[in-house]
Structures are given as structure tokens and as C-alpha cells.
Amino acid sequence: MFEIVKKEALNPTVSRMVIKAPLVAQKAQAGQFIILRVDERGERIPLTIAGYDREAGTVTIIYQIVGATTMRLDRLQEGDCLHDFVGPLGKPTETEGLKRVAVVGGGVGCAIALPVAQALAAKGTIVDTVAGFRNKDLVILEEEFRAASKEYRLMTDDGSAGEKGLVTEALKDLLEKNTYDEVIAIGPLVMMKFVSLLTKEYNVKTVVSMNPVMIDGTGMCGGCRISVGGETKFACVDGPEFDGHLVDFDLAMERGRTYHAYEQERCNLFKKEVQE
């Protein structure tokens, strides 16, 4: 059992949890993920590691309430325990030898982009960040990003915070005025797709973090497979980070919708259960 030592809401649908998991904390690195089960009947869901404290023996996760499992997760409070918590899984982000990097985060993807930005900044890389949200109520981690970035560009769909527009607009601006070794984009598939299309024009290497449906997270099931440069890869062991210029995003989006109807049904059942 894995105790929740801290829980806080970052916005109405996104929360941060600090989990007591000393062994995972010992080995965790930016870019890797964990798999958790809320209770003994629960499904296994992957979440990218949003931070860790080796001394305190804790791992931080940030999740958005999107389905029945994250609804169940969000019902737990400080002092409660997760039934299962396994990791660190996947390959860490490569942070060596980069002079300047643009980090692009979209929505809850910012939770995963932040430790990457921090790891880069700690190595002396100049980091510029573009963070995108639908509106000002959903903005998360602004202070943390500012601390790790030379330039921080906040974009909202409705202009209620920062600039009005898409992350690609701010990124284009940055690509025009600076030289980047790499762009790292983490967020919704559609955002990563358009970031990759843009950076291709500028011929800047782009790393994206994929978060497909997964079961075991160790390569055993192959459910997380994606197409990269025409080759099939398993996100859990070959990734989760891949070359954005080679990922087939359209296929990944379709595969992500495989269980959409079932998820809806489980959400409705869970809402009913909570009401009763």
C-alpha cells in the first residue's frame, strides 16, 4: 500500500498527489512514468512522474479527472493509500549536451513538462517555455515554470490569461528569434502533432511524450504500440518519448478512442454510485 502524504487541487479538474514510494523515488527520473491501481478491483493506469524527492522517499503525480479511475483516485485524501504503485517505467528524458531547448506544455501535460524543464535547467540548459490552457482557471504551475525558464509564454484559447492563441503561435515566434537544439512537446496529441509539423519547417529536433492505453507497462502486452517512422514501437519500453517528426499522430488519436464508449459508461456508473 502506498500512502498519499499530500494532495492539492491545482485547478478544478487537475490535482497533485505526493505518494510515499521510497524505492520508486530512489530511481525515478524526469520523463519516466508509474502505473497505479486505486483499489483492488481497479484498472491499471499510467501517469508520468511529475516530481520526486529521494530523501523523503516520495513521488509526485499530477492527474486530470478524465475517467472513472481518475474520479476514484480523486476521492482519496491525504492519509489514504493507493493499492498499487509501480515504477519507474520507461526511458528517462535525455538531457545531456543541450544548449537551448523550448519546452511546450499543453494543459495537464505541463505537469510532465515541468520536471523535464527543471532537469534541463539544472544541467545549465537555457529553457524557454510555452504553456497552453483553455482559460485562466485551468492555468497550473506558472511559478514553477517561470523559475526554470528564461522566457515563459502563457497562452490561453480565450485570452483570459497571458496571450490569446495557440501554443504554436508563441513557439513560432521563439523559433524565429532563437536557435534551439531541441523542442520538447508534452500535451494533447493534437497539440503535439501541430508542434511537430511546425518544428519540421524549422528543422528542429522535436521530442514528444506519448501516453497511450497501457496495461502492464513492461512490454508484455503490446497494447501501447504506436507507429514511429513506419515502425511499430511499444511506448512503455521504447518510450514514452519519441521523435515527433516520425510519430503517426492520427493513428495514435484513433487508438486512444478505442474504449471511449466504455469509459463513458463507467463514468456514469461511478457518478451514480457516488450519488447513492
Next chain:
Amino acid sequence: MADMRLEKQPMPQLAPEIRNKNFEEVALGYTEEQAVAEANRCLQCKHQPCVGGCPVQIDIPAFIQKVQQRDFEGAYQIISAQSALPAVCGRVCPQETQCEGKCVRGIKGEPVAIGRLERFVADWHMANVKEPPVKPESNGKKIAIIGSGPAGLTCAGDLARKGYEVTVFEALHVAGGVLVYGIPEFRLPKAIVAKEIEGLKAMGVKVETNMVIGRVLSVDDLFAMGFEGIFIGSGAGLPRFMGIPGENLKGVFSANEYLTRVNLMKAYLPDSETPIQRGKKVAVVGGGNVAMDAARCAKRLGAEEVYIVYRRSMEEIPARAEEIHHAIEEGIIFKTLTNPTEILGDEHQNVVGMTCLEMELGAPDESGRRRPMVKEGSEHRLDTDVVIMAIGTSPNPLIRSTTPGLETNKWGCIVTEEESGKTSREGVYAGGDAVTGAATVILAMGAGKQAAKAIDEYLK
């Protein structure tokens, strides 16, 4: 004088048209009377050919004699001296090519039903004997076992019996490996596996779930923690795909994923949190036991038609005869001499069919089986909405890539000395599918047993 009836006592089982709609165990097991009657068919041969056919060398005539005498617990003690998992082996071993394949009674008529008797004895023990096994005195030496499948559990059991302090590390959230994620409930009830593991725990074996060795701890970390011997039984690994167009469409699964959703995550239960696609027409590509398991699960999940698509003929099909027999009884349709070349999808990337070729068999290839060759002009379409690839696995790179000095072969399997399971790293032993590639439960158990013996000799 032995009972000279030519046939085995028939195994009571659920009727096919009932069982193909539920996940209850197909074979119901012998009654005491049936077990004694079957045991009486044993000739008690002096030269014991059956024992030579058993990878863990159970003293088969001796346990059968105890059954003849109605001393069922005595029979259990004889089996469990060699096997950590008798209730499992009695259900899933390919006895026809092992102990029963060597049985003298099989020369004229059917061999003694050794597997069914083993299962009877193990089930009798579980139902009637409540006191836990005696916990051996500790010798103070710590052993780490990586993987809680048949190889790891056997190795753990044998070493625990000798007094070692054994810890088993399992990557998933429950112990059992392929016995819980792979083999379906209707062939091997998960409660049986859980009871066998409880038995090992009672002997002092510790089981740590949620531990992906190679990530959270490396083999070298384990040595640093004071483990003196390590056994790697991490299993078969990554599922293979055919490399044909359309394999990433929605509705294409590896058998590993399909079976894991159904068995480990219980997707067949109505209140499961884990979803599964319930196809109307399901095609399973492959002809091994895993393919049969996947096909029979698909039927139970409500598929109208389930096909086994296999490129050779019924002569070469590698699954056990009993599994094929059960599958046919349950209405699985065998499309042999058929090979898919493309999986077809609709505009939303959902599977709608497969393009297949008919094959014919030529001269034997390096595997000794006749090589399938394409029949000219035989391209045709098979309508299907779920495709399950059951064509084998390749080893997981997680441990080999994080263990310096651990030698692997060109396929990525861990290289070991055949008799002992000793690897190129001092104190590290390995066995089961991680060494051989996909094989059977009992072969993995045999390897776990040999390694336990070798580890004991190494640490003595």
C-alpha cells in the same frame, strides 16, 4: 492385479454448449471412486518409464500406489516432495508427451491418467488438509527470485524447503506470472494458483509485487542488499506481430494483451474497470496453446464466430490435443492452411476483415515441419472485427540491458548452462521462457528445480 480396462476413467466436464458461455472450470475432476479405479490401472512397473518423462521427476508409481490404498494425503506428500505446484501441473502439463507418453499402458489402449490423478490428489489435499506446511529452519542465506511464474515459484519452493530465506519479486500486482495473466480461469482457476502461493508463503517465502527488476532495483542492487543467489525467471517477454499492414488498427491485440485483460484484469466480469473489445467475429492467428486460450476466451465473451487461422495443417498444429479437442467442441472454427497478409480497417481504423492466402505444404523446413507455400490465386477476404496475434514472443530486454556481464544469445534469451541454469554472472541463475523462449509451464518448473539445486550447491 491391475485393472486391465483399455480406456482412462473419463473426466467429468461441463457440456460444451454451457461452458462456452461462462468462465467456469471445464474439467470437473475425479471423484474418489473414479480416482481409485483409475489408479488401479497402473501396473507399478519396476523400470518406471513415466518418471523419466516428468521434468520434475515425481515418483509417479509411488503416489499412484497411495491412491490405490486410498491414502490420498500420502500421495500428496510424494508429489509435493518434487513439485511446488501440483494442482497447477495436474491441470496444465502436456502429460501426453511426458509421463503419460511413456506409460506402458499406452502401448495398447490409453495410458494411465497420471495428470488427472495428480490433480485429484492436489485438490483433495487443498479441500481436506488444513494445517499449513512445516516452515523449515532458516540457514540465514537470502535468495532473490525475479518473476513469480512457474519457474520462479518452483525455484522458490525448493530453496525455501532447504532453509533459504527466499524473496520473490513480481512486476505485476499479483503473483503467479503466466498462471494468472495468461492461462484462463476455465483451465486453471485463479483461486487454485492463489492457494499454491499461500502454501509457499506458509513455508516462509516472501512475495513482493509491483517490483519491476531492471527498473526499481537492478540485479546488482539485489546483491548489494545481501541476496547471495539470484534466479531470473522473468518469462517470455514482448509479443511478436507478423509485420503485415494493419496491425495497429483498433481491434488488433497481441494474445498477451487480450488474455491479460481477460484473466488478470477480469474484463469478463460485468463490473470490471478494465474494458475489452467484444468482437462478433474474432480471428486468432496462430496454432499454439495460447491461441486456443485466446479463441476460447473470445467465444465466452460472446463472439458469434471464432476462427483459428493457422498457416500449416491440423497435422502440424502445436497446441495440445486436449486443447484443440475442447476448442472444437466449443465451436471454434479452424481455418488451417491459411495465412493473413493484411488486416483491413474502416475510416475510423476499426478492423473489418483480413486478406488471407491459402497455403499448401511442401518439403520439411529446418523445424522439421512441412514448409507452407502460397497457393496461386488463393487470395480471399475473411470478415472479422477483432484479430488476436498469438504467434509467440521475444525476450524482454529490461534485465539484460541493466545487468552488465549477463550473456544473452542472438535472440536475446539468457544463456545458461543446461544442467544448472548458471548464467555468465557469478551467483545468477536463470530458467523458463527467459532462457528458452516460449515453452510450457512444466518445462519452466523443471528449470526452476534444476536451478534451485545448483544454487544450493553453490552456496553450501
